[in-house]
Amino acid sequence: MRSPSLLILLPGLAAAAPTPAEQKQLTTRDAPSPPPRIVSVSYSGSGCPSASPAVDRTGGFDDIALRLNSFEARTSTTSAVEESAVNCQAHLSIAGAAEGWQVGVKDVFVRGHLVLDPGAGLDYYVTSFWSEDAGRTTTIKGTVANTGAAQLNQDVEARSTVPDGQVVYSPCTGTQGDVGLLNVNFRVALQAAGAQYGYFGKDPDTTASESWSYVWRRC
Template sequence: MYLNSALLVLLQSSLSAAAPRAPSTLRVRDTFTPPAVVSTSFSGSGCPQGTTDASTAGIWEHFSFDLPSFKAKTGPSSDVTERTVNCQAHLNFGGAKTGWQFALKDHWSKGHFETDGAGLTLTQYLTVYFSQDAANTATTVQSIPSTDNSNVSKDLDLHTTIPEAALIWSPCSGGGILNVNFRVAFTGATSNVTAYYGPSRNSSVNEQWEWTWRRC
C-alpha cells in the first residue's frame, strides 16, 4: 500500500563515520523480467543538460554516474546562491511482468569536501517520487557539521538506506517515471568560513543506486 503523505527520514552522520561504498546486487528472482528503461534525463543546477552521461546498460545490477558540474561553495567571496546545488534524475520505465514492484533502496554519494573552520553544516538531501503520484515522497537528510577550527580536505563517501516503511514503490506494472533529486547545501550563520563540496582534482561527484523488489 502506498503511503499517503511525505516521509522525512533524518540520518545524522559525521566526517569520520562515512560508510564505504558497496557493490550493487539485484535482489529479485531469476524468473522475473525487470522493466526496460525507455529514457533517462537530468535537470538541476548540478547537472546542466549534456553534462551527465549515465548508461542504463545493466541498470538493475549497477547504476552509477558522475556529476562533473556538481559544486557547492560558501565563503566571503561567494554568492548565497552557490551554497546549494542539486541534480534530479528522471527515469522513464516501461512495463514489467505483472505482479512485481521495485523501489530505490540504497543511495551512495561521493564528493570532495573542504572547510577551513567551524560553524557550518553540509547537509545532503535525497528525495524520491514517481511522477504519477508526486505527493507520495520520501526524503532522507544527512548532516555533516564542521566541528573544529582546523582545515578539512577529504573525499566524503555517504551511504543512505531508505527504511522499509518509507520506500516509494513503482506501480505493479513496473512502469512510470521515477524522479530522484540529490541536493547538498551549506547552512550556518558564519560568513567568514570558506567551504566547498564538489569534484576533486582526480574525480567527479558520483551517485550509485541499488534497488529492492516485492510482489504486489
C-alpha cells in the first residue's frame, strides 16, 4: 500500500516594488524599547463569524497567535471544477512603541488539519497591509497538493517568509509611539475536480491557527 504523497510548493509573493531607500535600509528582528502593545483587535471574514467565539488570541504584539475556532473549508462536488474559499482578517491597532521606528510582518506560520483526495490541493494566502497606506500590500501564497494515490489526512504546518525588500512597513512612529492599524488576512482555497474531497480546518485534536513575526527598521 502506497503512502499519501504531500507536495508543499515554495510560496510566491506579490508586493509593491521596493524603493532604493527600502532596499538599503538596515533592519532588525529585535523590537525597540519600549516595545509596542496591541490597543484593540477585531476580526472579519467568513472564517471568523461574529456570532460565535470564532477567534482566541494569545500573546501580545511580539508573540501573537490566533486560534481560528470556526475556520473550516471543504469541497465535494460532481461538477467539473470547484474552489471552496474561506478567510479571516485580523485588524490590530498598535501603539506605545519607541519613536523613530517602522515595523512589518516578516514570517507567517499556518497550521491546521488537512484532508485531500488524490489530485486535490490547497492554496493559502496571507495578505498584510497598514490602513494608513492601504495601497501597499504584501501577499504570500503557498500550495499544498496531494500527488499520491491515497487520501491525505493529517495535520500540516507551513512557514512563509517575506523577502527583505518586499516587507510592507508601518508609518514611522512619532513622539506618541503610535504604530498604526495592521491588517492580516488569511485565506485558503481548496482545489478539487470531479468528486474529489478536500478539507482544511479542525479535527478533535487540532484547530486551524496562524501566527506571525516582524522585522523593524529605523526611519
